[in-house]
Amino acid sequence: MKKLLTLVLFMPSILAMGQNKEAVGTSPWGKTDEIGTLNMMSDASKLAILSKIKSGKTYDLSVEYFVGMPSFHALGDPAYQYWLTHTPRGTVVDNPNGLGNAMNEKVSYTGDAISMYTHMGTHIDALNHFGLNGKIWNGFSADEHLGDKGWKKTGAETIPAIIARGVMIDIPASKNSENLPANYRINAADLQEALRKQKISLQKGDVVLIRTGQAKHYEDAHKFLDQYPGINLDAVKWLIEDQQVMLLGADNLSFEAFPPERADNWVPVHTYLLAEKGVMFIEQMFLEELAKDKVYEFAFIASSLKLRGASAAPLRPIALPIFAK
Structure with a gap:
């Protein structure tokens, strides 16, 4: 893909002759x-x-x-990224909701986020x-x-x-x-x-x-x-x-x-x-x-x-x- 995009992006300008308006x-x-x-x-x-x-x-x-999916990263665009923002065990440790161990051990909590082109x-x-x-x-x-x-x-x-x-x-x-x-x-x-x-x-x-x-x-x-x-x-x-x-x-x-x-x-x-x-x-x-x-x-x-x-x-x-x- 990198070789292909290099060919596309750096075509000699001498070839850039008008064909159809x-x-x-x-x-x-x-x-x-x-x-x-x-x-x-x-x-x-x-x-x-x-x-x-x-x-x-x-x-x-x-x-x-999914992480690793095909993308346009060779053109400088970001790849697909995924990460967990909350996990069942992390919620018990961090206690983000302030409800304490008993509640967070009973009610599991998973949250996530993505970033993508x-x-x-x-x-x-x-x-x-x-x-x-x-x-x-x-x-x-x-x-x-x-x-x-x-x-x-x-x-x-x-x-x-x-x-x-x-x-x-x-x-x-x-x-x-x-x-x-x-x-x-x-x-x-x-x-x-x-x-x-x-x-x-x-x-x-x-x-x-x-x-x-x-x-x-x-x-x-x-x-x-x-x-x-x-x-x-x-x-x-x-x-x-x-x-x-x-x-x-x-x-x-x-x-x-x-x-x-x-x-x-x-x-x-x-x-x-x-x-x-x-x-x-x-x-x-x-x-x-x-x-x-x-x-x-x-x-x-x-x-x-x-x-x-x-x-x-x-x-x-x-x-x-x-x-x-």
Whole structure:
């Protein structure tokens, strides 16, 4: 991972030649919009997908948080930390509540705390995460809307609960190989071929989840971070512009693959989705159980923490299988 990030961060400036003009998008939902394509949801669309649930089977699409979990520490971000603030024995010794030995020996007390980067584990990127030329989605500028306590616009607290049709696209299964090549860039043709084999069509407003198979290495940070596959610009443009999907997700570290496919942008997929198109996405998902059971279509339900001003928030997504009427 360190070698990869070094390559990304220190690309020779001589290569930084303009290719396609990039600029932040203006929202079709108005000048005050802070949630982009999540505006595609409505009470009617949510009810429509919920009414199709035919089973109580539930798939948890999130990973666990633990000390040593994969993280962006190579970029200088903090690793996940956990510590106990109260223990049963410590409460007896310290008597923090002033109630004495008898009470504290009878009533055990355990408390704990965590410290973490918001882009860890299963999380959703808010629209302020990446911008272009000093602005983020809908033209909000850092100079005007970024304070010492976070963004005043498009923070994670604005992200609504998400209920929509979900589709999982299983790339390894489509290619009959559980291990995609190192740094493999999933393209539109790959997505189309997988959907054909799964006999699934995308619909406007879908939540589309891309399985790379990387989640099976999640307990081993070195393997999870090492030259992982991801989606490319060609693929996301097909999903957003042609298929009009609402939200994206994947089971790898940062959705797109590295090193970057453009010389003038080290995260072209991130800026295209977040800054240009107002499309949020979910990273570090767990899609292995869906793949095992070949569940490709489902009701997708998720809600994130309301972290005011933050560029991301932990997300607990679930999938409930549906069957066409």
